[in-house]
Amino acid sequence: MISTTLFRRVVPALLLSGLAFTAQAQKDQIEGLWYNAEKTAKVNIFKAKDAKFYGNIVWLKEPTENGKPKTDQKNPKESLRNTPILNLQILRHFEKDGDNGYEDGEIYDPKNGKTYSCKITHKGNTLDVRGYVGISLLGRTTTWTRAQ
Secondary structure, three states, rough: OHHHHHHHHHHHHHHHHHHHHHHOOOOOOOEEEEOOOOEEEEEEEOOOOOOOOOEEEEEOOOOEOOOOOOOOOOOHHHHOOOOOOOOEEEEEEEEEEOOOOEEEEEEEHHHHEEEEEEEEEEEEOOEEEEEEOOOOOOOOEEEEEEEE
């Protein structure tokens, strides 16, 4: 009887821990928290149900301005200029391309209110984030680092 009780308690616990390990193992290499180049913001990159990658600002070094939360003041749509920067989605629609590439996405820059085509290259604990207009040769690359 002791072995049956032990079996009923231990086996489900092992199965649950195995499932948690499998779920963690399936996480993509770019998912998680990343500092922007200036380390003034952290972006959480995640894979959505459409199998594409997105990123939201989840931390700001200076989250307020004049005692109020910073807002998307440069947004080209006037109706969105009161949207808080915190939790703002700035990466959209990235598709994995090969082992380390992510393409066909967009990056929104709340500093100027512009959206650029973008590709991301994963390099261990860094990401090369290249925003561009038209072709990627006409763009700029910044390096983000993984946040702990």
